[in-house]
Amino acid sequence: MSKGDTGSVETTPRVYGAGHKLIGKNYVTADLYAKVTGQAKYAEDFHAEGMLFCKLLLSPLPHARVKHLDVRQALAMPGVKAILTADELPPPADTLTDNGTVIRANPKSERALTMEPLYQGEPILAVAAVDEFTAAEAIEKIRIEFEPLPFAIDPLDTLRPGGPNPRTDGNIWVQSPTPPAVVGAPPPAPPPPTIGALKWTEAEFADAKYGRLPMGKTPDEWSFGDIEAGFKDAALVLDETFVTPDTSHQPLETRSALAYWQNGKVYVHTGTQSTAQTVPAIARWLNIDVSKVVLVSEYTGGGFGSKVTAGVSLIIPALLSKKANAPVMMRISREEETFIGRARPSLLGRMKVGFSKDGRIIALDMFVISNNGPYDANGDVPTSGRIVSLLYQPVAMRWRGVTMLTNTPPRSAQSAPGGLQGIVIMEPIIAKAARKLGLDQVAIRRVNCPEGKAPFGPEVKGKRPYATSAFLREALDRGAEQFKWSERVARTPKRIGTKVRGVGVSLSCYVGGTVGFDGLLVIKPDGRVNFQSGIGNLGTESVIDVHRAGAEVLGVPWEKCDVTWGDSSKNLPFTCVSGGSQTTHAMTRAAYATAMDARQKLKEIAAKKLGGKPENYDVANERVFRKGGGAGMTLAQAAKYAIQLGGIYDGHEVSADLNRRTKASAVALAGQGLLAAAKDNYPRDGVTFSYIASFSEVEVDVETGKYNIVDFLAYADVGSVIHPRSLGGQVLGRSILGIGHAIGQKWVYDPHYGAMLSTRFYQSKPPTILDVPVDMQWAALDIPDPETPVGARGVGEPPVGGGCASILNALSDALGDEIFQRAPVNADTILTSLEAGRPMQHPLMAHI
Amino acid sequence: MSDIEDPKTIECPPNTLTRRDLIKRVIVGGVAVSSASYLFRASTLLRQSAPGTGERLLTINVNGQQRRADVMKQETLAWTLRHKLGLTGTKLGCDRAECGSCTVLIDGVPHYSCSVLTHTVRDRKVLTIEGLASSDGTLHPVQQGVIDEQGFQCAFCMPGFIMAAVAFLKTNPNPTRSELAQGLSGNLCRCQDYDKILTAMMRGAENMRGASRV
Known part of the structure; x- marks a missing residue:
């Protein structure tokens, strides 16, 4: 179907999945009918008999201690059933990971409620009542006194000599060494990190006066190659500061949850990014056994990293329900979502980059500081360095970074965590270098872009780790051709009246997959194949898509396949979290392994029943049959035989290498047909990444400062395409998520009170349908990754950085290099800076 | 804050309120708003009725059916649909007319049902996502x-x-x-x-x- 009424980018419909029946083909996902008719039930759509509602008392101060608390008047109100305070929370539990490592609980990590709030909006207590009016009125009747404590919302403020500490004992996490191993005992767990204080000197802060990021001591540092030699040889050296915004995830469905207890088990309804992995997380937060947790999460209204497993929003209704002995629904308002709903940390970055005259990056000195919020350190700071080292392949590089605690809402991974920030700090520098060196923007990226088994990061045990594959240069070339890059660059005049056009290109990449998870399927005696899916259903459709790879291997038409998902009591296998773009890669591998296990069992059953050896048989067209013609049977018949044979054929015996949760699910499903369960043990040489080349054109009105995105194209190197429509949705959807960081999303604070001013959509507005071109374009190379049997890599994160950076590069193409040194770029940024001829926004201050 | 009304909600059916009036009424009826932007009376379990929160039995036409519900003065259509009539297909994403997830048709015109009071739609026809397909299941x-x-x-x-x-x-x-x-x-x-x-x-x-x- 032709899309357009603009027609400015040529649409060439690509055919994906050559040689496959299901892989690479479009189809209708099994969850779509319920969604389109309003029958799909999200957490807040459930109702339990006698359900109570819950409201939270949130801290009005960014850092304080509760001095006095009196809940008697509230508790005496008719309709108020229970009040939960921090002293009633279970003590934090240690985590036993699936490979047997113990992660010690950190008493200084986030709890569900607190008497020492560390950010404005942190929950202090919760009230359960017959309705929300009563619960809210009860909150008003609670008498509470706070002792205000020093606070810091800006990471540089707390780093200054004598600056305030966000926590009473400091402003950074410090990891003590693991105690030495004792012979014969299990390896000791590392102690939980403690809090320390990091302050820089006035001398180290001197650069801040000139708008350059000060660079004091950092706890973390790595390097490879000789950067000083690189800078000496460079034809051009740039030293630039850039600041990225803090952005809330803002899923349209807030993290509401319903919880109730039956027979000692807690039932939780909520949106999550993993059905399988959220169960142990709930158990850990509640300090109960995993067998006591049932999670229902069939539909999730968006996550983007903010709904990875369990957190505050599940634990409060679960504990209140236990206390009140009634179901409790905690609906989260949009403001509450801003406070407890997670966000991406901003990164303050400074890069010194040395270029050869053909644009090759021969030396790169990278320095980043993150604004982490008050709790556990996010990985954005170290990840930003690794992604930059992979994407631009510097000959020599040093990376330094520090994760600063602040009294702002807790952060978590958001689509391409650290990747977006690293790319957005780096890309404007490359754009500027190309202009200074007289090079084409595509050409300078061509010479730096990763290829094949590209190395990244510092040496580990004497060797730098490397990617499984990269075909980004081909994506860049094909994208430039489809976008008509050269024609757009050559087009004159750039300015017509008050409108100036600019074009931008950006490279982008992120981790694209993990390994080692399990698959589980049952071929039923009626010939249908049931895939058990532990993947969260947050809209990417990987919950269903990945099983198409299994059906393809089994030669079963999709109409004969069912997928079970969204309820942890329905016997699901050990599955990755749908975060970090792992799923398509990890779970197509597991689906493939499981289908291969089913094929082997089908062949063995056929050999047992019909004679010969298993290898004499083949599986296709819903049959297992002797190669070259002759005897065979249908999958339905084989399933019946599997039940008769029992043992390994119907799930009574399963492979020892499966995860314990997969084994438990197999036990429960045993005897229903031919059961196949397998762990992904396929080798993988390298770390899996996916890549995008992003192109955009903007039109800026220099009289008003307003600008429009005229065209956008993302060309993806994400391995084999599994489901074109859902892939296209991810490539463009996540590009726009990144574009939001360029065109307007950010946090704004009142620095005097440490109070957030941007708590709603209209104050930190995600892009609307009018903010993006009506005819966006995407395409994928569809080159299989050589290190995974299905060839597919993940896609969610890689487009994000390129979406943002290509817009920034298009803006600097239109307006020059002296307009902005932070994102987002708004109309007022453009107007004031154009007039002054230099960036007029404060270069370093947080949350402006 | 500007006094300019949001044009989308000005096109309310006759006898209904502007967005500003609506928010004021919901707040007055709702006792408190400081810590909670979602404030609704969910059940009739509470014996003691606060002033202005009394419920009244209304009949409204939803998806071609006459439906009866006990409705508070300050109750929004989104709440009635979701919690009184079991029509949870209409979603609440922001509850303040920013996101459009709660859009329903009132006499064929789209409205944010989070910002329409239920008692203003008594004589009007409300259509939700659940009422869009034909009775034989054929999708719109x-x-x-x-x-x-x-x-x-x-x-x-x-x-x-x-x-x-x-x-x-x-x-x-x-x-x-x-x-x-x-x-x-x-x-x-x-x-x-x-x-x-x-x-x-x-x-x-x-x-x-x-x-x-x-």
Whole structure:
């Protein structure tokens, strides 16, 4: 179907999945009918008999201690059933990971409620009542006194000599060494990190006066190659500061949850990014056994990293329900979502980059500081360095970074965590270098872009780790051709009246997959194949898509396949979290392994029943049959035989290498047909990444400062395409998520009170349908990754950085290099800076 | 804060309130708003009734049926639909007329049901996502367009988008992509699947034109 009424980018419909029946083909996902008719039930759509509602008392101060608390008047109100305070929370539990490592609980990590709030909006207590009016009125009747404590919302403020500490004992996490191993005992767990204080000197802060990021001591540092030699040889050296915004995830469905207890088990309804992995997380937060947790999460209204497993929003209704002995629904308002709903940390970055005259990056000195919020350190700071080292392949590089605690809402991974920030700090520098060196923007990226088994990061045990594959240069070339890059660059005049056009290109990449998870399927005696899916259903459709790879291997038409998902009591296998773009890669591998296990069992059953050896048989067209013609049977018949044979054929015996949760699910499903369960043990040489080349054109009105995105194209190197429509949705959807960081999303604070001013959509507005071109374009190379049997890599994160950076590069193409040194770029940024001829926004201050 | 009213909610049915009045009334009726933006009376369990929160039995026409519900003075249509009538297809994404997830049709005109008081729709026809397909299960052409193009991702915004599109396409049956984008601009999709949504809705428009020719 032709899309357009603009027609400015040529649409060439690509055919994906050559040689496959299901892989690479479009189809209708099994969850779509319920969604389109309003029958799909999200957490807040459930109702339990006698359900109570819950409201939270949130801290009005960014850092304080509760001095006095009196809940008697509230508790005496008719309709108020229970009040939960921090002293009633279970003590934090240690985590036993699936490979047997113990992660010690950190008493200084986030709890569900607190008497020492560390950010404005942190929950202090919760009230359960017959309705929300009563619960809210009860909150008003609670008498509470706070002792205000020093606070810091800006990471540089707390780093200054004598600056305030966000926590009473400091402003950074410090990891003590693991105690030495004792012979014969299990390896000791590392102690939980403690809090320390990091302050820089006035001398180290001197650069801040000139708008350059000060660079004091950092706890973390790595390097490879000789950067000083690189800078000496460079034809051009740039030293630039850039600041990225803090952005809330803002899923349209807030993290509401319903919880109730039956027979000692807690039932939780909520949106999550993993059905399988959220169960142990709930158990850990509640300090109960995993067998006591049932999670229902069939539909999730968006996550983007903010709904990875369990957190505050599940634990409060679960504990209140236990206390009140009634179901409790905690609906989260949009403001509450801003406070407890997670966000991406901003990164303050400074890069010194040395270029050869053909644009090759021969030396790169990278320095980043993150604004982490008050709790556990996010990985954005170290990840930003690794992604930059992979994407631009510097000959020599040093990376330094520090994760600063602040009294702002807790952060978590958001689509391409650290990747977006690293790319957005780096890309404007490359754009500027190309202009200074007289090079084409595509050409300078061509010479730096990763290829094949590209190395990244510092040496580990004497060797730098490397990617499984990269075909980004081909994506860049094909994208430039489809976008008509050269024609757009050559087009004159750039300015017509008050409108100036600019074009931008950006490279982008992120981790694209993990390994080692399990698959589980049952071929039923009626010939249908049931895939058990532990993947969260947050809209990417990987919950269903990945099983198409299994059906393809089994030669079963999709109409004969069912997928079970969204309820942890329905016997699901050990599955990755749908975060970090792992799923398509990890779970197509597991689906493939499981289908291969089913094929082997089908062949063995056929050999047992019909004679010969298993290898004499083949599986296709819903049959297992002797190669070259002759005897065979249908999958339905084989399933019946599997039940008769029992043992390994119907799930009574399963492979020892499966995860314990997969084994438990197999036990429960045993005897229903031919059961196949397998762990992904396929080798993988390298770390899996996916890549995008992003192109955009903007039109800026220099009289008003307003600008429009005229065209956008993302060309993806994400391995084999599994489901074109859902892939296209991810490539463009996540590009726009990144574009939001360029065109307007950010946090704004009142620095005097440490109070957030941007708590709603209209104050930190995600892009609307009018903010993006009506005819966006995407395409994928569809080159299989050589290190995974299905060839597919993940896609969610890689487009994000390129979406943002290509817009920034298009803006600097239109307006020059002296307009902005932070994102987002708004109309007022453009107007004031154009007039002054230099960036007029404060270069370093947080949350402006 | 500006006194300019949001044009989308000014087009309320006669006898209804502006957005500003509505928020004021909900707040006055709701006792407290400081810590809670969602404030609704969910049940009649509470014996002691605060002033201004008394419920009244109303009959409203929803999806072609006369439905009766005990409704508070300050109760919004979204709450009545979701919690009194069991029609949870209408979603609440912001509860303050920012996101459009709660869009329903009142006499064929799209409204944010989070910002319409239930007692103002007594004599009007309300259509929600649940009432769009035919009684024999045949999907509305716009719903079918979503199926045809795998529109939307998490789909939390989908009911609101579909209702807005159904109303827009009735008066603009043959829009360009730009025109349709304008028509849907009161709805937010946080998966930012706008391109695929627009393609699905254009397919819906095509389906609608096809259906009207039959």
